[in-house]
Amino acid sequence: MLLDVSFIKNISFEPQKFKLSGAMDSPLVWQGDNIVFTGPVFIDGVIKQTEKRFIFVQGKFKTKIAVQCSRCLQQIETDLVGSFEGEFIPLGIAAQEEMEEDFPGQFYSGDILDLAGLIHEGITFALPMQFLCFDGCLGLCPHCGTNLNEGQCHCRKEQIDPRLEVLRKLLK
Numbered sequence: 001m002l003l004d005v006s007f008i009k010n011i012s013f014e015p016q017k018f019k020l021s022g023a024m025d026s027p028l029v030w031q032g033d034n035i036v037f038t039g040p041v042f043i044d045g046v047i048k049q050t051e052k053r054f055i056f057v058q059g060k061f062k063t064k065i066a067v068q069c070s071r072c073l074q075q076i077e078t079d080l081v082g083s084f085e086g087e088f089i090p091l092g093i094a095a096q097e098e099m100e101e102d103f104p105g106q107f108y109s110g111d112i113l114d115l116a117g118l119i120h121e122g123i124t125f126a127l128p129m130q131f132l133c134f135d136g137c138l139g140l141c142p143h144c145g146t147n148l149n150e151g152q153c154h155c156r157k158e159q160i161d162p163r164l165e166v167l168r169k170l171l172k
Contacts (some may be wrong), residue, residue, distance in 0.1 A: 001020060001022050001024075001041070001115045001116050001119060002112050003018065003020060003047070003057075003112070003113045003115055004111055005047065005055055005113055006111035008047050008049050009111070013048065013050070015047070016046065016048070017044070017046055018043075018046070019044055019045075020042075020045070021040045021043065022041060023037065023040050024041055024116075024119075025116075028120060028124070030124065033068065035067055035127070036065065036067075037063055037066075038077055041061050041063040042063065043059050043060070043115075044059055044060050046058050050087075055087070055113065056085070057085065057086055057088065057115065059084055061081070061082055061083070061119060062079065063079075064077055064078070065077070065078060065080050067131045069133040070131050071132060071137045071139030071140070072137055073140065074147075076131065076133045078131065080123065080127070082122045082123060082125060083126075084115075084121060084122030085118070086118040086121075088107065089106060089108070090107070090108060090109065091107050091108070091109045133149075137149060143155045
């Protein structure tokens, strides 16, 4: 996601609002799964140039993603809302190699900023620990794999660890 910042360089350090939308180029890999964006990412943000010619960007995003429910593995589509912020440093200010570790990909030259790194970071922070198709999702039976949201399975409810079966025989 590219943002033209030529308008901010002519304004004396006043924050300016911007709106941006676009598609994410590639799926996001999270916990071994691909998170697919099913809609564009909408961004409302504020941009400000600092006295050192750094450009501070802050904003909120909203998008739709397709993921699997963590319990029943059904494909679901959900809204994802979050925020991001970061500072972009002009290339001529300091040696890029020294600062690349602290500010990865946040250097600029010219009038275009690439916000993709900041947005990916914001999306990663906004992701929940697990995705659920609904709050009361029952998940899958651990023995036969039946989706318990669709009906009961016929598994024996009393499952005994085979290593402890000898102790059960002693109690009889």
